[in-house]
Amino acid sequence: MPLIRNRYGKGRVRVMRIHRNGDQHEVSQLSVKAMIEGDFARAYTHADNSTSVATDTIKNIVNVVARENTGLSTEDFCQVLAQRYLDIYPQIASVAITAHETKWSRLSFGGKPHPHSFVLDSNGKPFVEASVVRGGPTALTSGIDGFAFMKSTQSGWENYPRDRYTTLPETADRMCATSMVASWKWSGGPANYPTANARILGTLLEVFSTTYSMSVQDSLYRMGEAALAAVPEISEISMACPNMHFIPMNLSAFGLDNNNDVFLPTDEPHGQIECTVGRG
Known part of the structure; x- marks a missing residue:
């Protein structure tokens, strides 16, 4: 029987980025799902893992890219992350990244925004979806749930x-x-x-x-x-x-x-x- 389609990856990779510009901090808390497609069929059909990237490795790359890109918007971060998988692993044909944000709003005191204090904003959860095909354009969607x-x-x-x-x-x-x-x-x-x-x-x-x-x-x-x-x-x-x-x-x-x-x-x-x- 044919294997019609397959993909795999890592879900609910939680990461908080803090971008420091002197005393002024920006925070971005994300829950990331990274899914890959490519030359992985034999892992399903022949118990052959020789081309399969470990999902723990997929998670580690999220954290590394987060550390290297603390100041990127979620949209830019997702595109950079997707491209990183394509750059490292030639067996990957396409990458789909979904990131849901937990919103933190900056506190203000005496009419002055505080540089590093925030309160949880629970109304709506922003999200980004980035899909990158090797050699093709990036499909990028933003939204709020x-x-x-x-x-x-x-x-x-x-x-x-x-x-x-x-x-x-x-x-x-x-x-x-x-x-x-x-x-x-x-x-x-x-x-x-x-x-x-x-x-x-x-x-x-x-x-x-x-x-x-x-x-x-x-x-x-x-x-x-x-x-x-x-x-x-x-x-x-x-x-x-x-x-x-x-x-x-x-x-x-x-x-x-x-x-x-x-x-x-x-x-x-x-x-x-x-x-x-x-x-x-």
């Missing part, structure tokens, strides 16, 4: 088909909240990846927050359009947004009305809205 945001008004859901299965009432004023997974593909390298990523996320939030939403679908498309306009180095952006529902509570049993003031938060079951917006 589980980034939660909401607005308490300026969102509606109206004029949808109604039939005997429909029980949801129409509304022109509702809360809108989500925990978004978003990713964007790079067609070129920006002057600074962290700055460009911050501009993309800031643009998404600004469109969501400052414009009326006819639906999550309506907002996502316009958010994607704005992100592409703001950062010309990305070719497309994908967003997946599960609704975090807030259901108005019925307080009539207590002689009280509820003018969109008190809600039951729930995330199951949730609407799942997804789209990809690209350049024409």
